[in-house]
Amino acid sequence: MKRNQRGFTLIELVIVLALLSVVIALGYTIYFFGVNSFTMEEAQWKVQTNIQQAGMFITSDVRNAIDLEVLDSTPESFNFSNNDNYIYLDKVTDGSDTKYRVKKKDKNGSTDISDAVIDELSFTLDKNEIGNYTLNFNIKGNLEDAHGYNIVSNVMLNNTEALDKSLEGRDLNPVVQPPKRMAIRYVKP
Numbered sequence: 001m002k003r004n005q006r007g008f009t010l011i012e013l014v015i016v017l018a019l020l021s022v023v024i025a026l027g028y029t030i031y032f033f034g035v036n037s038f039t040m041e042e043a044q045w046k047v048q049t050n051i052q053q054a055g056m057f058i059t060s061d062v063r064n065a066i067d068l069e070v071l072d073s074t075p076e077s078f079n080f081s082n083n084d085n086y087i088y089l090d091k092v093t094d095g096s097d098t099k100y101r102v103k104k105k106d107k108n109g110s111t112d113i114s115d116a117v118i119d120e121l122s123f124t125l126d127k128n129e130i131g132n133y134t135l136n137f138n139i140k141g142n143l144e145d146a147h148g149y150n151i152v153s154n155v156m157l158n159n160t161e162a163l164d165k166s167l168e169g170r171d172l173n174p175v176v177q178p179p180k181r182m183a184i185r186y187v188k189p
Helices: 012-064 160-167
Strands: 067-071 084-094 097-106 109-110 118-127 133-141 151-156 184-189
Touching: 012 084, 012 133, 012 151, 012 184, 067 118, 067 160, 084 118, 097 118, 109 184, 118 160, 118 184, 133 160
Parallel strands: none
Antiparallel strands: 067 184, 084 097, 084 184, 097 109, 118 133, 133 151
């Protein structure tokens, strides 16, 4: 055999394969971490977006109500005699997982306000010292892959005189046991 043959020795090939294996393993780890992070952030975005949309919808739809009632649960039947509107949680079961979506129901039918990522929806109605009404609400939600998200907000109701008449003699806030899955009934002008 000639001493000047060109080629790689077995030791050189083993070293190259070992280094290549380390680089591929490192690349796979980084790729896997990136995919998991993206999936988790996408789930978090979905929860946040749905809760924010529900909060904005409640704020805009209820602001000018002339009658409003906080209900301790979703009604078994809906009454539309006074052009009533309802915002409530609708139960969605997927296998063993139960979530809720925020829905609006009126005489024209029902509308989904959010996807099924909601765990809790609660309302309180307050009257301040100068006679203005405020609807306070709390929306909580999460998905398996995402951290929980929570919005606590309030809406200053505009039609104080009409609300004074419709709420006279009524308890503003029913007693509700956790987990809070409440609803509201309201009439728009």
